[in-house]
Amino acid sequence: MKQSQLFTKTLKNVPKDETSINAQYLIRAGYIDKLMAGVYSFLPLGRIVMKKIEDIVREEINEIDGQEILMPALHPKSNWQKTGRWDEMDDILYKLEDTSDRQFTLGPTHEEIVVPLVQQYISSYKDLPFAVYQFQTKFRKELRPKAGLLRGREFLMKDLYSFHTNETDLNDYYEKAMEAYSKIFSRVGLRDVTHLTYASGGAFSKYSHEYQAVSESGEDIIYVCQNCQLAINKEIKDETPSCPECKGNEFQEESAIEVGNIFKLQTKYSEPFGLHYDDDMSKSHDVIMGCYGIGLSRLMGTIVEIYHDEKGIAWPEEVAPFKFHLINLNNNSVQSDEVYDSLQKAGFAVLYDDRELSAGKKLQDADLIGLPYRLVVGSKSDGKVEYKPRSSDEVELLPLNEMIKKHA
């Protein structure tokens, strides 16, 4: 991609109504734009990052036999009345009506939709187990949206729902989901900061599990076991004095961002909708459920909160919108065009700064945008390329083919 053609450009000033690091850098670098509090547009660079995160999540969820679907964002009132949440969740539901006074809500989550949906296809134990998931925009009337992508009124979420005949089967799947989640958070670069965290479980199980990424911008307080790295959410700390995993009792208090949550729903939603199956004796039972969420837009914000320095973003390679940032500092573009073509032919994603701007401006922009590897072609390159990882200060002068080999 030629940067001269890229829709959006960098800003020197930050809009003053943003104070969070993720929003400041993402706006200044041209990844997102704010429409109103807690509601953002994703511009080309931001959309690519979001797709990369989405692809990682999709791969890992497919790996545990999740089947991708897409449910509506607009929900009829009746589904929400059935579970009682039309009134219970009144303060966060965006309710609306049409010209015939029919009432709707924009979906903040999808239990009320997925359960009646799958009900049409489940009659026997032979139909179970299975799991479906989607990437969906969720709507929640947050009293106070804040911190850029970390708490929005509208946000992108992956929600997975699993259906089982018995609790053992649910537990098995739950374990598999945990493994998938670990892989996902590792792949997006959050392996070292994300802790599996015990949190309150609600009516049917003792605990739920959250995935908490340690960051000063986090709204949650967790206690990380110094022995096994498992964590406990502050909300259950008093009733859980020792680590549920290793029984250790030395903890480090940390602020953290909740980037994922998994939950054993048991029959909480199958009951109100009458989601049953018949066993091999033709006896009817409630279907057992689990649900598993990841906030993708929040995850993107979290990555920026963790991967940045005073100059800008420094994306982990797997989620960066491009791998290389090629910068031409020559008066002509003969050599840089050649480098660009070669890299394209070798199959690399390259952002090529072909703009007629001062060297300083281009180098500053590269740091702000934060692609993993910077390649400079200029008077000092001597026919080679100046290669520098974003997170390093050392520049290597390499022949192009050697540089390509390094990344083969």
Added chain:
RNA sequence: CGGGGAUUGGCGCAGUUGGCUAGCGCGCGCCGUUUGGGACGGUGAGGCCCCGGGUUCGAGUCCCGGAUCCCCGACCA
């Protein structure tokens, strides 16, 4: 939902006791000179001063009401 702050070209800001043609920096257009860490000179375009009332000869500025945004707190299956 309580407390605090804010709203003036795309972005960041100034605007005096109410006064004349609403300024500055960045960005943008054009011309020229420049290119290794946000270049320089010249020149030009761009304004619902958040919205609605009111006071006044006169309101960006004062008064009343409202909206939106940010921060702190409460809330967050």
